[in-house]
Amino acid sequence: MNIPIAIPVSTPAAARRRPMTQKIVTLAHGGGGSAMRDLIDDVFLSAFSGAGRAAPEDQARFDLSALMAHGDRLAFTTDGFVVDPLFFPGGDIGKLAVCGTVNDLAVGGAKPVALSCAIIIEEGLEVETLRRVVHSMAETAHAAGVDIATGDTKVVARGACDKLFITTTGIGVIRTGLDVGVTKARPGDRVIVNGLLGDHGAAILNARGDLALETAIASDCAPLNGLIDTLIAAAPGLRMMRDATRGGIAAVVNELAEASKVGVRLDELSLPMRPEVMGFCEILGLDPLYLANEGKILAVVPAEETEGALAALRAHPLGREAAVIGEVTSERPGRVVMRTRFGGERIVDMLVGDQLPRIC
Amino acid sequence: MNIPIAIPVSTPAAARRRPMTQKIVTLAHGGGGSAMRDLIDDVFLSAFSGAGRAAPEDQARFDLSALMAHGDRLAFTTDGFVVDPLFFPGGDIGKLAVCGTVNDLAVGGAKPVALSCAIIIEEGLEVETLRRVVHSMAETAHAAGVDIATGDTKVVARGACDKLFITTTGIGVIRTGLDVGVTKARPGDRVIVNGLLGDHGAAILNARGDLALETAIASDCAPLNGLIDTLIAAAPGLRMMRDATRGGIAAVVNELAEASKVGVRLDELSLPMRPEVMGFCEILGLDPLYLANEGKILAVVPAEETEGALAALRAHPLGREAAVIGEVTSERPGRVVMRTRFGGERIVDMLVGDQLPRIC
Numbered sequence: 023m024n025i026p027i028a029i030p031v032s033t034p035a036a037a038r039r040r041p042m043t044q045k046i047v048t049l050a051h052g053g054g055g056s057a058m059r060d061l062i063d064d065v066f067l068s069a070f071s072g073a074g075r076a077a078p079e080d081q082a083r084f085d086l087s088a089l090m091a092h093g094d095r096l097a098f099t100t101d102g103f104v105v106d107p108l109f110f111p112g113g114d115i116g117k118l119a120v121c122g123t124v125n126d127l128a129v130g131g132a133k134p135v136a137l138s139c140a141i142i143i144e145e146g147l148e149v150e151t152l153r154r155v156v157h158s159m160a161e162t163a164h165a166a167g168v169d170i171a172t173g174d175t176k177v178v179a180r181g182a183c184d185k186l187f188i189t190t191t192g193i194g195v196i197r198t199g200l201d202v203g204v205t206k207a208r209p210g211d212r213v214i215v216n217g218l219l220g221d222h223g224a225a226i227l228n229a230r231g232d233l234a235l236e237t238a239i240a241s242d243c244a245p246l247n248g249l250i251d252t253l254i255a256a257a258p259g260l261r262m263m264r265d266a267t268r269g270g271i272a273a274v275v276n277e278l279a280e281a282s283k284v285g286v287r288l289d290e291l292s293l294p295m296r297p298e299v300m301g302f303c304e305i306l307g308l309d310p311l312y313l314a315n316e317g318k319i320l321a322v323v324p325a326e327e328t329e330g331a332l333a334a335l336r337a338h339p340l341g342r343e344a345a346v347i348g349e350v351t352s353e354r355p356g357r358v359v360m361r362t363r364f365g366g367e368r369i370v371d372m373l374v375g376d377q378l379p380r381i382c
Numbered sequence: 383m384n385i386p387i388a389i390p391v392s393t394p395a396a397a398r399r400r401p402m403t404q405k406i407v408t409l410a411h412g413g414g415g416s417a418m419r420d421l422i423d424d425v426f427l428s429a430f431s432g433a434g435r436a437a438p439e440d441q442a443r444f445d446l447s448a449l450m451a452h453g454d455r456l457a458f459t460t461d462g463f464v465v466d467p468l469f470f471p472g473g474d475i476g477k478l479a480v481c482g483t484v485n486d487l488a489v490g491g492a493k494p495v496a497l498s499c500a501i502i503i504e505e506g507l508e509v510e511t512l513r514r515v516v517h518s519m520a521e522t523a524h525a526a527g528v529d530i531a532t533g534d535t536k537v538v539a540r541g542a543c544d545k546l547f548i549t550t551t552g553i554g555v556i557r558t559g560l561d562v563g564v565t566k567a568r569p570g571d572r573v574i575v576n577g578l579l580g581d582h583g584a585a586i587l588n589a590r591g592d593l594a595l596e597t598a599i600a601s602d603c604a605p606l607n608g609l610i611d612t613l614i615a616a617a618p619g620l621r622m623m624r625d626a627t628r629g630g631i632a633a634v635v636n637e638l639a640e641a642s643k644v645g646v647r648l649d650e651l652s653l654p655m656r657p658e659v660m661g662f663c664e665i666l667g668l669d670p671l672y673l674a675n676e677g678k679i680l681a682v683v684p685a686e687e688t689e690g691a692l693a694a695l696r697a698h699p700l701g702r703e704a705a706v707i708g709e710v711t712s713e714r715p716g717r718v719v720m721r722t723r724f725g726g727e728r729i730v731d732m733l734v735g736d737q738l739p740r741i742c
Contacts, residue, residue: 048736054629055672055733080624081459081490083556089456090446096456099441100498100551102536104543130441138460140549142502174549176462178740183464184542189500189534191460191551196443264440269414312415373415376408380538 047147052177062175065153069160070170082136082171084193089135092195097132099123100191106380108155108185110229112221112240113316115188116158118382121245121316122267123192124166128247129263129319131202131254132194136171137163140189143177147185155186166245168192200254206261207282211350212328214321216249216335217343218242219271220299223313226381228302237298242317249340253321256334261322268382269373270312274320275348275358276372288348288360288370311360312373314381322350407507412537422535425513429520430530442496442531444553449495452555457492459483460551466740468515468545470589472581472600473676475548476518478742481605481676482627483552484526488607489623489679491562491614492554496531497523500549503537507545515546526605528552560614566621567642569712572688574681576609576695577703578602579631580659583673586741588662597658602677609700613681616694621682628742629733630672634680635708635718636732648708648720648730671720672733674741682710 042064050057089096103119113121120137127134139159143152163170225241246265254260262282264274271293279286288311295310303310317340323331328346335341348360358370402424410417449456463479473481480497487494499519503512523530585601606625614620622642624634631653639646655670663670677700683691688706695701708720718730 049739050734050736052628052739053733053736054627054633054674055735055737056731057735058629059732080486081457081492081554083490084456084458086446086450086454086456086555090450094446096444096446096449096553097441098444098496098498098553099532100500100549101534102500102502102549104502104536104538106542126440130443132441136458138458138551140460140462140551142462142464142547172459174461176464176740176742178464178544181541182466182544182740183547184538187502187543187547189460189462189549189551191498191500191549193456193458193553194441195446267414268412269418273414314414371416372419373413374410375415375417376410376413377415379409379412380536380542382536 042149045149047143047145047149047152047177049145049177049179052175058175065149065156066173069156080172084135089195092133093197095196097127097130097194097196099126100189101126102187102189103382104187104380105226105382106184107229108151110241111225111238113243114155114158115186116155117162118243118316119188119190120159120162120166121243122382123190124168124245124247125265127192127194128250129265130196131200132196134166134168134192134194134247136169136193138191139170139173141175142183142187143175144183144185145177145180162245166247202260202262204262204264204278204281207278207284207322207350208261209284209350209352210325211261211322212325212346213275213286213348213350214323214331214344214346215294216319216341218294218296219315219318220295220310220313222316223378223381224299224302227378239296239298242315244317244340246317246319246340249335249338250319252334252338253331257323257327257331259324259327263319263321266315266318266320268314270314271320272311272370273372275370278322279358280356283355285351285353285355286348286358287351288358290360290363292345292347294343294345308377311370312377316382402509405509407503407505407509407512407537409505409537409539412535418535425509425516426533429516440532444495449555452493453557455556457487457490457554457556459486460549461486462547462549463742464547464740465586465742466544467589468511470601471585471598473603474515474518475546476515477522478603478676479548479550480519480522480526481603482742483550484528484605484607485625487552487554488610489625490556491560492556494526494528494552494554494607496529496553498551499530499533501535502543502547503535504543504545505537505540522605526607562620562622564622564624564638564641567638567644567682567710568621569644569710570685571621571682571710572685572706573635573646573708573710574683574691574704574706575654576679576701578654578656579675579678580655580670580673582676583738583741584659584662587738599656599658602675604677604700606677606679606700609695609698610679612694612698613691617683617687617691619684619687623679623681626675626678626680628674630674631680632671632730633732635730638682639718640716643715645711645713645715646708646718647711648718650720650723652705652707654703654705668737671730672737676742
């Protein structure tokens with residue numbers, strides 16, 4: 023059974039809402055009865071009550087002809103979030119869950135319309151912690167201009183999950199005529215990123231506290247749909263975009279090299295990166311190309327549109343450090359090579375093993 | 383980052399797929415690198431490869447004008463599944479995750495179109511277990527006529543989740559002119575269910591093995607969209623439908639009584655129930671009205687359409703035991719009362735506390 027996050031038309035939230043007396047989440051809050059209802063009314067409805075579009079049913083409903091005003095194709099994407107810790111410099115699991123799915127929609131060229139939110143909670147979680155996460159989701163969704171339109175809550179016994187997991191699924195509309203995709207890169211195209219790489223991965227690792235580094239690197243977690251609108255307008259020949267999350271820049275460039283049957287040549291000296299993050303990677307023996315980002319896209323544009331694309335990105339608050347980091351070639355299709363800072367060359371493969379679990 | 387479950391156009395699954403050598407899931411399978419790719423290719427793509435509609439991107443894509451051929455509104459719903467054990471008589475977590483979301487779409491009057499699937503896996507799970515679950519999802523989706531169009535996989539360390547959780551989100555199209563909803567019940571309407579109540583809850587409890595009962599009660603887990611099509615055709619005045627999952631029949635009738643501002647009178651003797659389930663409830667002191675179902679809907683129809691609705695349900699394999707279980711009244715709006723088998727009357731409230739955790 024789903025939980026309608028939108029306010030039922032017949033029973034305004036103000037009338038239904040009962041203040042919760044319990045301070046921690048219990049199994050009863052996932053049981054489908056009155057405790058669950060109280061939790062939803064008090065924690066979710068109060069945060070998401072402006073969300074608007076959903077119907078008084080379990081399911082949210084959208085007028086198809088209204089959607090068609092934005093474009094001709096519906097985009098649909100999902101992501102689970104298990105980040106540890108729940109709160110970190112620059113964000114928290116709620117902000118991440120909204121940004122991640124908004125960005126997955128936007129990089130495909132879609133205008134994000136609405137998200138669903140399914141939460142799995144460990145018995146014993148403080149209600150106040152849940153409230154902070156939900157508030158952060160609502161705030162981020164508002165900033166991104168999307169509704170959180172429907173949701174679900176499950177509670178499992180202590181030890182059966184680690185505090186809180188969130189799955190967000192998004193729908194959006196792809197503007198008519200836009201045709202971007204991972205198969206579309208051509209030799210001569212330029213590879214661009216919108217800013218400093220690796221901040222999210224470094225922030226999460228640092229926030230776990232094992233390293234006791236004094237540098238407070240903050241996650242770059244941000245909704246990128248506004249930035250992407252700007253880029254699309256400035257570079258009509260845009261080939262593809264992808265958010266460089268798990269697996270980092272390396273995963274994205276390898277995927278595009280394989281799917282487009284092209285080579286990619288990166289230039290290490292042009293990778294925008296904080297000295298703190300580079301130092302961090304050196305200390306820990308991590309390769310920054312594999313560090314996760316949550317506010318960075320990699321875009322491929324035709325050479326002649328590169329300057330326009332860069333200028334547009336740099337004029338946006340989330341793109342000030344945008345840079346060209348490489349180019350698409352016809353050499354060795356499917357392969358990514360990097361010119362190192364020492365003038366040599368090395369192959370950049372996909373991550374083997376895992377660099378850092380639970381970074382998103 | 384999402385995982386495209388659909389086969390990229392440029393790299394057919396047959397070419398990409400590498401046989402997995404590992405027998406258990408490791409953290410690397412969620413790391414965004416080559417191990418994750420292998421897992422997706424070998425376990426997910428091989429099962430979902432007929433799924434069709436998704437694009438070679440993270441996001442699945444659907445032509446909006448093709449969707450409009452089915453109706454005028456898009457339905458959007460999500461549900462997390464944490465059932466324990468993963469496999470039980472009559473189903474498993476994969477079948478449940480598909481049926482649950484298909485049914486949530488269908489009870490709102492939507493034709494289910496596609497699902498997304500986000501899986502959180504505990505490190506150490508056997509790959510073979512995952513494969514069985516994914517195969518069951520594919521089989522159930524095929525039976526229900528929906529595509530599993532996109533997905534995501536996360537792996538968490540041992541002890542950070544219990545084996546496997548699945549979140550499915552569904553999109554569907556609501557047929558033009560159909561207007562069902564929880565606010566629409568009117569005094570005089572009849573309350574119908576499509577068959578035997580409580581099988582799922584009893585089956586899960588029994589499958590946990592603590593009771594060592596010899597009766598093998600099987601879950602009723604099934605996709606109900608075909609049955610619901612039949613019902614809509616037979617009862618054009620249909621007021622509302624809802625699947626009676628967590629919280630049981632009691633949760634649904636209470637919700638409709640409150641939302642429609644009507645009373646509901648149930649008749650205990652008319653509740654269709656297996657003697658084994660009734661016995662089970664007596665032994666354990668459970669109230670069958672709160673037992674979960676995963677293949678049962680509660681529908682409210684105008685009195686004059688009751689016979690037609692019943693006949694249509696009973697002609698369908700999933701509705702043979704359909705019955706009228708009560709009626710909508712103008713007495714005590716918001717209240718549900720039940721005429722007991724002894725001729726008395728009692729109030730049926732929403733569940734207080736939790737009867738049984740992790741039944742879905």
